[in-house]
Each structure stands twice: as C-alpha cells, then as structure tokens.
Amino acid sequence: xxxxxxxxxxxxxxxxxxxxxxxxxxxxxxxxxxxxxxxxxxxxxxxxxxxxxxxxxxxxxxxxxxxxxxxxxxxxxxxxxxxxxxxxxxxxxxxxxxxxxxxxxxxxxxxxxxxxxxxxxxxxxxxxxxxxxxxxxxxxxxxxxxxxxxxxxxxxxxxxxxxxxxxxxxxxxxxxxxxxxxxxxxxxxxxxxxxxxxxxxxxxxxxxxxxxxxxxxxxxxxxxxxxxxxxxxxxxxxxxxxxxxxxxxxxxxxxxxxxxxxxxxxxxxxxxxxxxxxxxxxxxxxxxxxxxxxxxxxxxxxxxxxxxxxxxxxxxxxxxxxxxxxxxxxxxxxxxxxxxxxxxxxxxxxxxxxxxxxxxxxxxxxxxxxxxxxxxxxxxxxxxxxxxxxxxxxx
DNA sequence: TACTCGTGGCG
DNA sequence: TCGCCAAGAGT
Numbered sequence: 001x002x003x004x005x006x007x008x009x010x011x012x013x014x015x016x017x018x019x020x021x022x023x024x025x026x027x028x029x030x031x032x033x034x035x036x037x038x039x040x041x042x043x044x045x046x047x048x049x050x051x052x053x054x055x056x057x058x059x060x061x062x063x064x065x066x067x068x069x070x071x072x073x074x075x076x077x078x079x080x081x082x083x084x085x086x087x088x089x090x091x092x093x094x095x096x097x098x099x100x101x102x103x104x105x106x107x108x109x110x111x112x113x114x115x116x117x118x119x120x121x122x123x124x125x126x127x128x129x130x131x132x133x134x135x136x137x138x139x140x141x142x143x144x145x146x147x148x149x150x151x152x153x154x155x156x157x158x159x160x161x162x163x164x165x166x167x168x169x170x171x172x173x174x175x176x177x178x179x180x181x182x183x184x185x186x187x188x189x190x191x192x193x194x195x196x197x198x199x200x201x202x203x204x205x206x207x208x209x210x211x212x213x214x215x216x217x218x219x220x221x222x223x224x225x226x227x228x229x230x231x232x233x234x235x236x237x238x239x240x241x242x243x244x245x246x247x248x249x250x251x252x253x254x255x256x257x258x259x260x261x262x263x264x265x266x267x268x269x270x271x272x273x274x275x276x277x278x279x280x281x282x283x284x285x286x287x288x289x290x291x292x293x294x295x296x297x298x299x300x301x302x303x304x305x306x307x308x309x310x311x312x313x314x315x316x317x318x319x320x321x322x323x324x325x326x327x328x329x330x331x332x333x334x335x336x337x338x339x340x341x342x343x344x345x346x347x348x349x350x351x352x353x354x355x356x357x358x359x360x361x362x363x364x365x366x367x368x369x370x371x372x373x374x375x376x377x378x379x380x381x382x383x384x385x386x387x388x389x390x391x392x393x394x395x
Numbered sequence: 396t397a398c399t400c401g402t403g404g405c406g
Numbered sequence: 407t408c409g410c411c412a413a414g415a416g417t
Contacts, residue, residue: 060413101401138415
C-alpha cells in the first residue's frame with residue numbers, strides 16, 4: 001500500500017446499478033430452478049422457521065451438509081422448540097452432539113437457547129444486532145438468520161460466498177484481509193426483496209457449482225460476468241495466506257477394564273480442546289512425549305506397571321491445528337477397584353451413550369472395546385482404527 | 396490479528 | 407496417501 005491518498009472510497013466494481021440488478025436476477029432465477037431441498041429449508045415461497053434456521057446454521061459452521069443432516073433430525077426430534085432445548089440438561093445436549101465436532105458450539109447452542117427464552121420470551125429476535133449478541137452467533141450467522149428467517153435485506157458471507165465473490169471479481173487480495181472488500185461487494189449486490197432466497201442462492205451456487213475444485217462454470221448463471229472464469233483460473237480463487245502446520249503431538253491413553261466390562265472414564269475440563277467431553281485417562285499430549293515414562297501417569301488403580309499391556313500400533317487423529325498419536329495401554333482391574341478422584345466407571349453397554357469425541361471412540365475400538373455409534377450414528381461402517389507404526393519424531 | 400477449536404470426505 | 411476444506415465463533 002502506498003502512502004499516496006487513495007481516491008475517495010467507492011464500490012470497487014460493478015457500480016452500475018443495472019449490472020447488479022442483472023446479476024441478482026440471474027442468480028435468483030437459477031435458484032428457483034436448482035435450489036437444494038434440505039431438512040431445515042422451507043418450501044419455495046415460504047419463510048423458514050427461525051429455530052430450524054438457527055439450529056442448522058450452528059451445526060453447519062465448518063461442517064458439511066451430509067454430516068449435519070442426521071444430527072439435525074435427532075435434535076429437532078429431541079427438542080422440537082427452543083424452549084425444549086433451553087430446558088434440557090447440558091450433558092444431554094453434549095451427548096447428542098458427540099461426533100459432530102467443535103464442541104463449544106454445543107455449549108453455546110444451549111446457552112443461546114436459554115438466552116432466547118430469558119431475553120426474548122422464547123422467540124428469536126428479528127434484528128441483526130440482537131441476534132449477534134446471542135452466544136455462538138457471530139457476524140455470519142446473525143446475517144444468515146436475519147436474511148433467511150426474517151427476510152431482512154442483508155447478505156451473510158461464508159466460505160461459499162467468499163469463493164463466489166472473489167472469483168466473480170477476481171479479487172487478488174488474500175483472505176482474511178480481503179473481508180472488508182468482500183463485504184462491500186456483497187452489499188452492492190443485495191436485492192431489495194427475496195433476501196433469504198438470495199443468501200441461500202449464493203450458498204447453493206458455491207456448494208454445487210462454484211466449488212473449490214473443478215467448478216462447473218458451464219452451468220453457472222454468472223459465467224458470463226465472472227472475471228476469474230474469463231481469465232481461465234477460477235480455481236486459484238480465493239487467494240489465501242498460507243497457514244502454518246501444527247507439530248505432531250503424542251500421548252498415552254489408559255483403558256482400565258473391569259471384569260464386568262466397565263471402563264474408567266473422566267470428563268475433560270469445560271474449556272479448551274474437547275471441552276466438557278468424556279475421555280479415558282491420558283497423559284498430556286505433547287511433542288515431547290516419552291513412551292518410557294508414560295506408565296508413571298497411569299491412573300492409580302492398584303495395578304502394577306507390568307499389569308498395563310500396550311496395544312500394538314497407535315491411534316492417529318488429526319485436529320485442525322495438530323496431528324495426534326496416542327499409545328494405548330490396557331489393564332484388567334478388580335471389580336471392586338475404586339475410581340480415582342475425578343473419574344468414574346461406566347458400564348460397557350452405556351459407553352456408546354457417553355459424550356465421547358471420535359478420537360476417544362478410536363481409542364476404545366483400538367483397545368478391543370465395541371463402541372456402537374452413540375448419537376445419531378456418526379458413521380456406520382467406520383474402518384477399523386489403523387494399526388500404524390509410530391512416526392519418527394520430527395527433528 | 397492470529398490462534399484455538401473436530402471431523403469426515405474428496406481429488 | 408494426504409493436504410485441503412466445509413453454511414465460523416471466541417478469545
């Protein structure tokens with residue numbers, strides 16, 4: 001950026017109102033013909049239920065439609081209204097959410113439901129600002145609910161919309177720095193009416209036509225005005241700042257098994273990674289993990305060190321910001337063994353119902369314990385945990 | 396601003 | 407096989 005005074009701020013492109021009108025008309029026409037049918041989406045011409053819109057938007061944050069659908073069905077069946085959700089126990093919510101990931105969403109979902117009941121009498125507020133003030137609702141979700149559930153003239157900008165707009169205008173600026181500019185471009189398109197349809201049309205276009213890889217430009221209603229397509233490299237948008245990769249972390253997980261099949265389980269701290277979810281006792285997960293001293297951290301159950309049997313192979317799991325390898329140890333414990341402070345025994349047939357994140361399901365499966373999918377059914381025939389050799393420590 | 400926070404699918 | 411990515415929010 002130079003220090004020279006830029007020209008007065010103005011819409012970067014398509015300042016011609018008739019051009020914007022043509023674009024929105026083309027997109028809405030395409031949407032009328034090709035809109036997706038989704039469980040939370042109202043029929044054409046009908047405004048959707050705010051509760052369903054909100055619930056789906058929270059679940060869809062950084063999550064695919066395919067993964068969300070069964071969870072959405074489960075939640076609407078268990079909690080038909082916001083009041084039902086607000087009245088539920090947090091743990092019941094977490095158990096139903098198990099497997100979907102980003103568990104802070106489930107806590108905020110519950111907190112938001114209570115806030116809607118307490119602050120707004122059980123009805124979602126119909127303003128962006130009031131929505132934005134609720135737990136778990138950020139800029140995107142506030143605008144999405146406002147547009148889709150209340151038809152307010154706003155444009156939610158998610159990853160789909162970012163991709164569509166950066167391609168349409170061949171925006172060279174990298175994300176996330178380019179967000180203010182994308183906001184201006186989106187606002188320039190905002191139609192006077194059918195705001196909800198327009199928002200969903202943008203997202204459908206990004207999800208089905210203007211995809212990250214191999215976009216189907218020949219089917220796109222915006223093919224003609226799309227600068228990136230004309231340039232021939234739509235796939236190279238949006239530009240993004242490279243992210244640094246997380247270091248491999250390792251740890252040991254301890255599966256204590258009673259003769260009656262019960263497993264020792266504890267609850268993770270409310271905040272942070274897998275907050276509030278269940279786990280078997282583990283060491284810390286760190287790059288400096290030493291397998292030799294792992295047993296020093298095994299739960300105190302009166303089991304001699306040699307009573308712990310190391311299961312061959314490791315459980316691997318990849319979080320957003322780091323990969324993880326867990327060495328799994330198993331021990332048989334007397335039926336009268338007391339659970340150490342902070343942990344508890346869970347009968348084998350009740351393990352599936354615990355709020356277990358998938359990494360812990362992998363650990364139990366690796367230890368030879370049958371963990372029938374809990375919540376909706378995260379994935380039926382999940383391939384067995386890979387028995388891989390531990391990787392060499394990087395440097 | 397930049398990092399933390401899951402999981403599954405796909406090319 | 408593996409890096410990328412999916413309807414982001416909170417700090």
